[in-house]
Amino acid sequence: MKITTPLLAALILGGRLTITGTAFASEQVVSNQVTSESVPSDQANQETSALGRLALALSAGNDAMRPLRGSQTEYREKDRLNPPIPDMECDVDRIVSYVSCYSSVIGTREEAGDLFTRFVDELQSTLPSDRWRKIKDEPRINSIRSYIYEDQHSAAHIDLDLIARADSYMVTIFGWTATNPQL
Numbered sequence: 079m080k081i082t083t084p085l086l087a088a089l090i091l092g093g094r095l096t097i098t099g100t101a102f103a104s105e106q107v108v109s110n111q112v113t114s115e116s117v118p119s120d121q122a123n124q125e126t127s128a129l130g131r132l133a134l135a136l137s138a139g140n141d142a143m144r145p146l147r148g149s150q151t152e153y154r155e156k157d158r159l160n161p162p163i164p165d166m167e168c169d170v171d172r173i174v175s176y177v178s179c180y181s182s183v184i185g186t187r188e189e190a191g192d193l194f195t196r197f198v199d200e201l202q203s204t205l206p207s208d209r210w211r212k213i214k215d216e217p218r219i220n221s222i223r224s225y226i227y228e229d230q231h232s233a234a235h236i237d238l239d240l241i242a243r244a245d246s247y248m249v250t251i252f253g254w255t256a257t258n259p260q261l
Contacts, residue, residue, distance in 0.1 A: 143175050184249075
């Protein structure tokens with residue numbers, strides 16, 4: 079009986095270490111895919127990297143969003159997007175796993191249009207064309223211009239809008255993982 083108890087304890091401990099190691103390793107694989115493989119190495123631009131990482135994580139689902147979670151915001155259910163997208167304030171919702179990004183308020187339509195066009199160009203050059211398709215480019219309610227991209231394999235979405243306010247403009251980007259319906 080004395081030999082069996084230590085052997086049983088060693089087997090249980092070994093099993094727990096194996097399970098923990100496997101979970102840690104799978105999280106590391108997802109993290110490495112999101113941070114290393116999301117953008118070709120010749121595209122060193124931080125903005126492209128952030129958009130590419132975001133698209134890859136959205137395609138892969140909720141678990142792949144974990145490495146993109148930065149510090150908590152003042153809203154308890156949201157974290158900052160890490161790495162950030164330049165010129166955007168982005169949050170990742172912890173419960174539903176969607177990303178919401180807002181530019182600061184822009185005074186002229188031309189400046190806002192330039193920012194919108196820059197993000198459209200970045201998305202089109204970053205998103206793998208064999209997976210991501212532009213499915214709609216008609217302005218939605220309260221928008222001047224809109225683009226919606228969908229990952230054909232996972233049904234993840236990225237929506238980009240140029241919104242007119244009373245006397246200013248704003249650019250927004252929303253992203254949904256494949257497991258969440260479009261809100």
